[in-house]
Every structure is written in C-alpha cells, then in structure tokens.
Amino acid sequence: MSDSQKFPVAAHALAYLAHKKAFSADRAVASAELAASVPTNPVVVRRVTAMLGKAGLIGARAGANGGAWLLKAPEAITLDVVLRAVNGCAHLGVAPKGVKGCPVGEKIPDAVRGAMIAADTAVADRLSQISVADLLNSATVEAAA
C-alpha cells in the first residue's frame, strides 16, 4: 500500500510552477503543461493539484487560459506540508495487530506503532527543512543533507 508517486508529482508540479513564476491567476499554468513536464497524464496532475488546492498551497481557475498557480512563495512551501497534503501516508506499513490474551502480543503492536510514528515524525521534521525553492537550486538540498 502506498500513495506512491503522488508526492513526487506534487513536488515536481510545485517546483515547475515556481520556475514558471506562476504567482497569480494571470500566469496560471494548465494541467496539460504540468503533465508534459512530469511527465504523466493531465488527469493525474489534476488529481494532485486538487489536493494541493485543498491544502491552500495553490489556486486554480477553470476556463480558457485557466490553470494552477502558487498561493504562497516557493520559500514558504516546505515539503512536509506537501507530503501531508498529498497523503496521510504510513510509510512503513500499518500495524493493525494484537492477539488478545497474550500480554506481549498486545503490547508489542503499540510499541511498533510508536516506532513508526517516530519515523514519520522524523520524515516530517526533515522535509520541513526543504522548501520548493530549494528544489529549484538543488545545491541547497545537498548542503542541507
């Protein structure tokens, strides 16, 4: 299980919008153009941009010359927000386990779940240090790593 691929697409789209300096409706970029750059299907892009829109990261307008644009500065969009916008994501799988009656069988799942939450938190912390702007000059990413 994995919402795989949505995050990369989202990151790519945001970076592309930042590169195109799409900061307002009159510079909107059509999903077809985004799709050509990823590359993937326009519908796939729209599925992602819809989620990003709900998260308040981008705006979109229908109609001729419509498309998507950034609502925030590239420096202000960190990747952890992108990840959260795109999926609730359990990276290491879920731990829906537990055998009644066995004390260890009941406690372990909770402990494992705790470890996975810790891992998720670590991811969020790390991604919060990387912004969309950083993606455009990838040297920053290396430096931060």
Next chain:
Amino acid sequence: MSDSQKFPVAAHALAYLAHKKAFSADRAVASAELAASVPTNPVVVRRVTAMLGKAGLIGARAGANGGAWLLKAPEAITLDVVLRAVNGCAHLGVAPKGVKGCPVGEKIPDAVRGAMIAADTAVADRLSQISVADLLNSATVEAAA
C-alpha cells in the same frame, strides 16, 4: 509499491523472540508460534525470518523442536537494521521522471530524489535510536520520542 507489513511483522517477531528469551538454538521458537502472536500465517513469518536470518539477526534450525532465535542481544538490534534487512524501501515512492529538452524538467527529478533520500536517511537515523529491547518496555519509546 511498498513492502508494507513486512517491517511490522519483523519488529513484532523480534520483540516476541526477545520476550521469550530465545537466545540460543535450544530455546528456538517455531514459526507457527510467532504467527499466532502477530497474528498472521506461518509462511509469512518464515518469509520475514528468512530475511532477518540473511541479515544475521536471527538463527533458525529445521526439524523437530526447531525454530528461530536471536543471534544478538535485544538491546543491540536497532530498528533501522531491521528495516534495511526487510526491504530496500522507498517510502515516498520513486521519482523516475524527467523530460528531455526542458532544463527544469530534467533538474527537478534529481532535486526531488535528493529530498526523498534525505527523508529516508532521517527515518534510518530515528529508527537507529530504537532497539528491540525498547519495544518490550514501550515507555522507552515514548521517552525517546
């Protein structure tokens, strides 16, 4: 894509072995017993234990009174090793993208990949602070978080 569920099973199995104090061949625990605790299928457990065995974390012996046991102390087994043993895992999906001709379309995937590697590294770092022994007294996990 995700090797989901293997990591939770592996963590549970290791914790169970530690709980059972299976530190040598004469205290081996059968896969059926592990499977009953997870709970899952004995074969699933063996698939996981086979990988853990290749990673040198546990030993296994066939035959009557056979089973698996720990080769290292519970405190010495950190979860990042477990994760690596169980899958090569790209938690956030792969980023096999790039459109030739477009400078931004070519650079962005690398930057995104860099971000995902950073996230993976963050996970490994965090998990390396948690041992199998910690899973048994989960209070430690909370404290470390």
Next chain:
DNA sequence: GCAACTGAAACCGTGTCGATTACGTATGTG
C-alpha cells in the same frame, strides 16, 4: 456560441501483497 480548461466520476489493466497450499529437506524421537 465556441474554444479552452478544471473537476469529478467511471472504468480498465497491471502490479503488489498477504494468504494458502504443496513439496523438498533437515532434525529429533521411539
């Protein structure tokens, strides 16, 4: 009115994963 574009739904093909079954092999017991 027409063309361009988003948004949402439906559908399909595919890949992956867990579960199950089955077979071969190794080990201990009587």
Next chain:
DNA sequence: CACATACGTAATCGACACGGTTTCAGTTGC
C-alpha cells in the same frame, strides 16, 4: 529405520491500490 516436527521455497489465488484513459459537467474568455 520410520515417523512426526518444522524450516525453506515455489506456485497460485484473490483482494486491493494505483496509474492511465475516457467522458461528462461546469466555467471562463474571446
């Protein structure tokens, strides 16, 4: 030695999720 126990591996099945495509409805600008 015969037999039960148990691992290891392969094959198969069904469920599920995801990406890709198509289609339709609604919006916007010329």
